[in-house]
Amino acid sequence: MDTELTGAEITIRCLQEEGVDYIFGYPGGAVLYIYDELFKQDKVKHVLVRHEQAAVHAADGYARSSNKVGVALVTSGPGVTNAVTGIATAYMDSIPLVIISGQVPTYAIGLDAFQEVDTVGITRPCVKHNFLVKDITELATTIKKAFYIASTGRPGPVLVDIPKDVSQQKTAFAYPESVAMRSYHPVTKGHSGQIKKAVQLILDAKRPMIYAGGGVILSDAAMQLTELVRMLGFPCTNTLMGLGGFPATDKHFVGMLGMHGTYEANMAMQHCDVLIAIGARFDDRVIGNPKHFSNEERKIIHIDIDPSSISKRVKVDVPIVGGVSDVLDELIKLLKARKEKPDQIALKAWWTQVDLWRARDCLKYDRASAIIKPQMVVEKLYQVTKGNAFITSDVGQHQMWAAQFYKFDKPRRWINSGGLGTMGFGLPAAMGVQFANPRGSVACITGEASIQMCIQELSTCKQYGLPLKIVNLNNRYMGMVRQWQEFFHGNRYAESYMDALPNFVKLAESYGHVGMKIEQPGDIEGALKEAFKLKDRLVFMDFITDQTENVFPMIPGGKGLSEMILV
Amino acid sequence: MRHIISLLMENEAGALSRVAGLFSARGYNIESLTVAPTEDPTLSRMTLVTVDSDDVVEQITKQLNKLIEVVKVVDLSDGVHIERELMLVKVRAVDKEREEIKRMVDIFRGRIIDVTDKSYTIELTGTGSKLDAFLDTIERSTILETVRTGASGIGRGERILKA
Ligand SMILES: Cc1ncc(C[n+]2csc(CCOP(=O)(O)OP(=O)(O)O)c2C)c(N)n1
Numbered sequence: 001m002d003t004e005l006t007g008a009e010i011t012i013r014c015l016q017e018e019g020v021d022y023i024f025g026y027p028g029g030a031v032l033y034i035y036d037e038l039f040k041q042d043k044v045k046h047v048l049v050r051h052e053q054a055a056v057h058a059a060d061g062y063a064r065s066s067n068k069v070g071v072a073l074v075t076s077g078p079g080v081t082n083a084v085t086g087i088a089t090a091y092m093d094s095i096p097l098v099i100i101s102g103q104v105p106t107y108a109i110g111l112d113a114f115q116e117v118d119t120v121g122i123t124r125p126c127v128k129h130n131f132l133v134k135d136i137t138e139l140a141t142t143i144k145k146a147f148y149i150a151s152t153g154r155p156g157p158v159l160v161d162i163p164k165d166v167s168q169q170k171t172a173f174a175y176p177e178s179v180a181m182r183s184y185h186p187v188t189k190g191h192s193g194q195i196k197k198a199v200q201l202i203l204d205a206k207r208p209m210i211y212a213g214g215g216v217i218l219s220d221a222a223m224q225l226t227e228l229v230r231m232l233g234f235p236c237t238n239t240l241m242g243l244g245g246f247p248a249t250d251k252h253f254v255g256m257l258g259m260h261g262t263y264e265a266n267m268a269m270q271h272c273d274v275l276i277a278i279g280a281r282f283d284d285r286v287i288g289n290p291k292h293f294s295n296e297e298r299k300i301i302h303i304d305i306d307p308s309s310i311s312k313r314v315k316v317d318v319p320i321v322g323g324v325s326d327v328l329d330e331l332i333k334l335l336k337a338r339k340e341k342p343d344q345i346a347l348k349a350w351w352t353q354v355d356l357w358r359a360r361d362c363l364k365y366d367r368a369s370a371i372i373k374p375q376m377v378v379e380k381l382y383q384v385t386k387g388n389a390f391i392t393s394d395v396g397q398h399q400m401w402a403a404q405f406y407k408f409d410k411p412r413r414w415i416n417s418g419g420l421g422t423m424g425f426g427l428p429a430a431m432g433v434q435f436a437n438p439r440g441s442v443a444c445i446t447g448e449a450s451i452q453m454c455i456q457e458l459s460t461c462k463q464y465g466l467p468l469k470i471v472n473l474n475n476r477y478m479g480m481v482r483q484w485q486e487f488f489h490g491n492r493y494a495e496s497y498m499d500a501l502p503n504f505v506k507l508a509e510s511y512g513h514v515g516m517k518i519e520q521p522g523d524i525e526g527a528l529k530e531a532f533k534l535k536d537r538l539v540f541m542d543f544i545t546d547q548t549e550n551v552f553p554m555i556p557g558g559k560g561l562s563e564m565i566l567v
Numbered sequence: 568m569r570h571i572i573s574l575l576m577e578n579e580a581g582a583l584s585r586v587a588g589l590f591s592a593r594g595y596n597i598e599s600l601t602v603a604p605t606e607d608p609t610l611s612r613m614t615l616v617t618v619d620s621d622d623v624v625e626q627i628t629k630q631l632n633k634l635i636e637v638v639k640v641v642d643l644s645d646g647v648h649i650e651r652e653l654m655l656v657k658v659r660a661v662d663k664e665r666e667e668i669k670r671m672v673d674i675f676r677g678r679i680i681d682v683t684d685k686s687y688t689i690e691l692t693g694t695g696s697k698l699d700a701f702l703d704t705i706e707r708s709t710i711l712e713t714v715r716t717g718a719s720g721i722g723r724g725e726r727i728l729k730a
Contacts (some may be wrong), residue, residue, distance in 0.1 A: 120581060125592050129635040132581075149635060182730060183577060183638040308629035311622070 004170040007136050007162065008033035011100065014143040015044045017175040020071050022047055022062060022435050024055040028075025029115060030102025033167040047435065047464060050456040052079050054428035056086020056099065056157075057454070061432030063095050064415045065390055065440075067220060069151050070097045070432065076104055076164075077115030080122065085422060087157050088126035092419025093241060094218055096155035098146045099127075105165035106134050119161045128156030136169045144176045153186025154306040155218055187305065190322030190330060197318045198301045199334045201274050206346035207353075208234045209272035211257065213286075214241030214418070215279015215304060215324045222246065222411040224328035225278065231335065233347060235354050237265040239280050241418040244408035249387075254354060255363075258286040259555050260400040263362035266553070266561040268354050270295050277302045279324040282313045283419075284557075290314050292560020303327045362553050362566055363404055371546045372521050374398060374473040378405035381443060381471060384528040389441040389469075390415065390433045394426035394450030397479035400551045402445040424453030427470070431457060434466045441532065443469040448498050448542075449478045458511040461538050469531050470540045472504060475547045483550045487565070508540035517542045569598075570624045571616050571643045571650060571720045575730055577636040578604050578611040585634050586613065595619065595627050599652075599717025610638065610730055614719045638730050647723040653690070654698045655680075657712040660687040664709060675701045686711060694718075 005013065011034050015023065024047045027035045038046050049055045052074045059070030070090075074083045080101050090097050104113040120132050129149050131142050139162070146158040202208065210232075216225050222245050229236045229252050236246050237257040246253055255262030257269055269275070269287070275298060280286070287293050290313045302309075302316040303324055310319040320327055365375045378401050381389070391406055392415040393399040399416055408414045415433055417425040430444040451472055461468055473479075481496040505515030514537050518527045524543070531539035553564040576582045583602060590597050595617060602613040617627060624642065631640045643650075660668050665687070672679055672689050675697070681688035691701055695718055702713070722728065 121584070124581075124585060124588055130581075181635070184635050306633070308626060308633055312626060 005173040006033065006037075006170050007139055007167040008037040010136075010139050010171070010173050011143065011162065011167065012037040012041060012044060013173060014140055014175060015071065016041070018069070018147050020044050020069075023071040023073050024049055024058040024062070024432065025073030026052050026055055026075065026079060028079050028102065030076035030079075030104060030164045031073060031167070033164065034073065034100070034102070034162070046073070047431070047460070049428065049460050051454065052082035053086050053424065054431075054454050054457045054460070056083050056090065056097065057425050057428035058432035058435070059097050060086065060090045060095050061392060061415055061429030062436045063097060063432070064429070065412050065433040066436035067412065068436070069147055070095070071100070072097065073100045074102070075115070076102045076119070077117050080117055080119045084122060084126065085424075087123055087159065089417050089420045089422045089425060090157040091126045091128070093214065093417065094155050095157065096150040097157040098143075098150055099157060099159040101159060101161050102167070103132065103161045103163040106163045107165065109163065119159070123159050126157075127159050130159040130161065132161045132163075133166055134163065136166050136171045139166065139171075140173060140175055141179060145179050145181065148179050149184065187321055188323040188326045190303065190320040190327035192330065194318055194320045195327065195330050195334060198276070198320060198331060199338065201299050201301055201318060202232065202276065202335065203338065203340050203342055205274035205342055207271060207273040207350045208232070208276065208342065208347070209268050209274070210234050210236040210276045210278065211239070211269060211280055212236060212242045212245050212278040213239040213280025216242055216245035217411045219279065219305070219324040220411070221279070221325035221328050224325055224332060226250070228328055228332055231332065232342060234276075235268050235351070237261070237269065239286050239418075240403055240416065242280065243403060243414045244411040247409040248407035249409055254358065256403055257561075259288070260404065260551050260553065263360045263553055263564060263566060264354055264357035266555070266564060267357045270561045271353075273298045275300045277304075277316070278328070279304060281309045284313075287314065288555050288560050288563075289558050292563070295562065360566070364567060365549075369521065369546065372519065372524065372543055374401050374475070374543070374545045374549055375405050376521060377471060377473060377524055377543050377545070378402055378445065380524045380528055381445070382406045384525065384532060385441055385443070389413070389443050390430075390437060392416065392426045392430040392433060392442070392444045394444075394446040395421045395423045395480075396447045396450060397475070397483065397549070397551050398445050398447045398450075398473040401473070423450040426450060427454050427457045427468075430468050431460060431464075431466055434468060441469070443471055445471045445473065447479060448472055448474040448476065448501055448504075455507070458508065458513060458538070462512045465536065466538060467534070467536050468538050470538070472540065472542045473545050474501075474504070474542050475545045475549065476501065477547055479549075480551070486550070487554070487556070504540055504542040508538070513538040513540055515540045515542070517544065519544045568621060568624075569616065569618045569644070571614060571648065571718060572624075572628060572631070572640065573643050573720055573728055574613045574615070574631060574640045575605070575610050575638045575728060576613060576634075577638065578609050579636055582611065582636040585636060586615075586631065589630055589634065593630065595623065601717045601719050607730070614717070616718050639728055641722070641728055643720045643722060646726055648720050648726070649723060650694050650718045650720045651692050652695050652698055652718045653692050653716045654701075655714045656689045656691065656702070656710060658687055658689065658705060659685060659709045659711055661685055668705060668709070671701070671704055677701070
């Protein structure tokens with residue numbers, strides 16, 4: 001019955017079966033048969049980027065903002081090596097992606113053929129899994145497995161390497177409904193005995209603290225987290241990856257924690273007696289030095305889908321391995337079934353303490369400054385977009401100000417490279433976000449150094465009419481590098497000055513976009529309003545900001561949470 | 568502490584390099600590693616010996632479990648188990664050395680599996696420390712070559728590792 005299909009046709013059919021609407025890619029010799037099949041259909045739409053790194057970041061932004069698997073397609077050799085930064089970025093933040101790469105024909109593998117690299121070898125340490133498909137009869141199952149592995153358990157990128165001859169050969173096609181793998185059984189439900197223990201600890205807490213990370217976003221558990229926090233009345237902090245997992249405008253929110261977290265969040269982390277860690281991994285930028293992590297005796301509950309995240313940096317008392325959303329459902333159910341409540345008097349005293357820390361007003365800055373303060377740009381952006389925009393960012397000071405000053409009330413609105421810290425992520429990620437949310441307002445907060453790492457994507461934006469708003473906080477420095485040099489290297493600003501900058505307004509215009517240069521604090525709001533009124537245009541806003549501004553608070557590397565430098 | 572970790576994994580081309588890559592990427596040390604297919608040709612059995620703190624070894628087993636091609640992992644050192652290693656040693660054996668070496672091989676229950684007029688090749692199995700002990704008892708300068716497989720391990724009695 002089944003007529004035979006080529007490997008290339010099968011690849012595209014599989015993507016259709018998975019409901020993929022967009023793939024981000026760049027053609028080349030090894031993927032020509034696959035591109036030929038893309039050409040012949042219109043269900044899967046291809047977005048042509050200008051560099052393979054951007055293809056993967058765009059797929060990544062698409063995935064982060066939609067909870068669908070992002071898909072990228074690249075050719076062998078340099079196509080793959082260019083994609084590696086994107087893959088590693090997604091891997092560090094556990095983002096579900098499927099990357100399809102072309103490979104030289106099977107008979108040429110290992111012979112140093114033109115555009116051959118050991119793709120499986122190069123990407124092995126930065127993928128959740130990868131496959132080289134040598135036998136066409138295994139192609140469809142392999143792609144099915146790739147989507148399954150990428151999107152279940154702790155998500156991550158999965159790469160499928162397809163040699164050119166495999167894309168050309170023919171076989172019968174049937175897309176498997178499901179795949180069973182004896183070696184892969186992702187957990188979802190948490191151990192109920194452990195959850196019961198957690199309930200008891202929560203009820204006995206005097207100084208409780210909820211610390212929630214990217215796992216809340218990844219498992220779509222923002223609603224459950226919000227319900228839990230409000231039900232218990234506990235203070236809640238989010239990691240850089242977890243912002244939007246709990247509404248930032250809620251009174252229980254004490255801000256982001258970590259290296260550039262708020263005083264109140266870090267102090268509460270340090271002084272709590274019961275810490276409830278939810279989909280977070282106690283990493284070095286969040287808790288600093290684990291040896292300085294706790295001042296007082298305390299108990300830690302840790303909910304995470306990945307057993308290897310538990311007790312990796314900090315020993316915990318009640319580990320719960322499971323999907324955050326399932327575990328929180330169960331936890332809430334059990335808490336509701338209990339008559340007791342946490343000690344309200346103790347909780348009140350704890351809040352009094354937290355509010356004292358809050359009163360330190362650690363994010364204050366000079367609002368009367370005659371030079372544009374970067375923080376003010378982010379605040380105004382928040383006001384002008386009414387907190388409803390999708391915000392992507394690059395890496396540096398601007399990223400931290402974005403995280404501190406844009407109040408995210410909803411999940412999947414804050415898109416940044418937290419784990420790998422990849423400059424160049426912001427613009428291509430914003431493209432992916434816009435494709436996933438065609439009606440959404442999408443802004444990219446960036447710096448003049450970061451934006452130049454993937455600036456070529458302005459061309460892609462033009463081709464597809466993406467009305468992104470680029471907010472360039474231009475301090476003429478690799479600001480974050482300069483800040484470290486100021487604090488820790490005796491003000492020796494080695495190679496951190498950004499010289500010979502382009503005229504960003506003209507640059508934007510030459511790509512066919514709108515450019516604006518803003519130099520006065522009084523013009524910030526007007527410029528933003530005007531930019532967002534241009535609904536179908538990309539607007540590049542070059543804000544000339546204070547060169548000397550630093551990100552506060554700051555915990556120096558290797559120090560503990562209470563060793564913050566404050567303004 | 569020394570741990571002996573046993574794992575079952577898919578008998579596929581890339582699986583071994585994933586395990587080896589994990590150890591180098593995370594800075595875990597491998598003292599020895601042996602691997603071969605099992606009676607079910609789709610599965611390989613690997614034995615890994617590592618010396619590290621219990622916390623690190625706990626991370627190692629968790630990380631191994633995360634590898635998609637790894638089917639099962641046990642830390643054999645958690646319970647009673649048997650360990651064996653095979654060693655082949657080529658030694659110089661001339662004149663009165665020949666008798667002396669033969670006697671040592673017998674004491675250690677080894678076998679001489681190849682003979683020339685100047686050398687013996689000896690086969691010896693046992694725990695790593697038994698093999699070490701054998702090497703310590705024969706005159707260092709007579710050893711021409713040694714090759715060891717690294718430890719293989721299996722649980723005692725009812726302890727079974729199966730897919
Ligand atoms: C690809 C890459 N290279 C280098 C770094 C190191 N790095 C971190 S922040 C930074 C400076 C970023 O400067 P800019 O984009 O202007 O942002 P600012 O800190 O000034 O806001 C650098 C170089 C990095 N994170 N990523």
